[in-house]
Amino acid sequence: MSNSQFSEERFQQAPVVGILRGVDHATLDRIIPIYINAGFSTIEITMNTEGATNMIQKLSEEYPQLNVGAGTVCDMDDLEEALKYGAQFIVTPITNEAIIRKCKSLNIPVFPGALTPTEIYKAWTAGATAVKVFPSSQFGIGYIKDVMAPLNKIPLLPTGGVTLENIADFFQAGVTGVGMGSSLFPKQFLKEGFEQQLFDHLKAVKSAYESVFQTA
Template sequence: MVTKFKSLDAITGTGALLIVRLDSAEEALAVSEAAIEGGMRALEITLSVPGALDVISKLSTRYGKDGVVVGAGTVLDDHAAHACISAGAGLLVSPNLNPAMIATANRYQAVTVSGAFTPSEIVDTMQAGADIVKLFPAEFVGPEYVRTVTAPLPQAPLMPAGGVTPDNVKTWFDAGVVAVGVGSSVTKAARPDGDYRRVTAAAEAILRAIGEARG
């Protein structure tokens, strides 16, 4: 069993959470496996993926013993939270604050990454017990917003989600984030020709860039 501490380390240790939001269970599974081969240790399968719970179950069974934390995304309430945890999710992600979702996750020692945007939302999210605050949508504000928010709130464990690439990841870590949410730059890398080795290479590239950004 992957403990909450190990699950958190899978995110903060690598500095990345892969957001898998794709059109089919087959593609989500293939992309996830290719990204894990490339070094990803924390993945979020969004509930918009058809058969998402089955994908989570398969991945957590195959890779949970290897220190990979497989989670669910767009978890909006406590009912969805319990279903995801029952399927094997050790991580729950939401675009907004739902205290009941966080409470359910904490009851079963699942990591929570809960969405917020304004300073008030960020404080409310931390107060509700979230482990990481997902800055969402991040692409509309950028790293300077993180610097501005963390000046009065240096304790806020922020993770931007949206628009993160190897080219800009250093600016986010320089601003003070604990990790970044990585999406289409990795998950859709195989779309041109169906070669999932592109996903593996893209995962390696973003993790290498994160390592360099952290010094």
């Protein structure tokens, strides 16, 4: 298990969880410095990525300025593997209460996936750090606002469907953070030779959500 710990302060400065799924080592090596230079600090490697645990270990050892987590953690075996290789936070697509409780007991931030108000409340009462509302792509900002009206004490992290165009709306609604995969890392910009385009895109996303706090 890595000695480095999740930094809440770093996350608050850039409350976006960048999600990488299915990338190779060469791409990872190229894009992570760009990601950091653009001002982001929290990255999730999904456990169904080939070589995920090695990537998690490498990032947590080589980039102490990053929060490095494991995503798509569905059972206790996944959790054990992720933690063994240095994951500093855990993200799940489902509400697995055993995983949430275990993470809480180890003081590891956990963002479990939930969709309905009942699931969101269950995940929170089980000990979630924040609840990943997933898949947000099918429901959008209106759904998040509706859920937050009665459950405004629960920190929400919508994931799926958050884009450069609507990220400000989510933060305006009061979410704690967002998870972004292909909308943060467009496939075409992950290719060699598109480093500047990737950097410009990341900076644009950062500016879009920062604008909410500047005008608040």
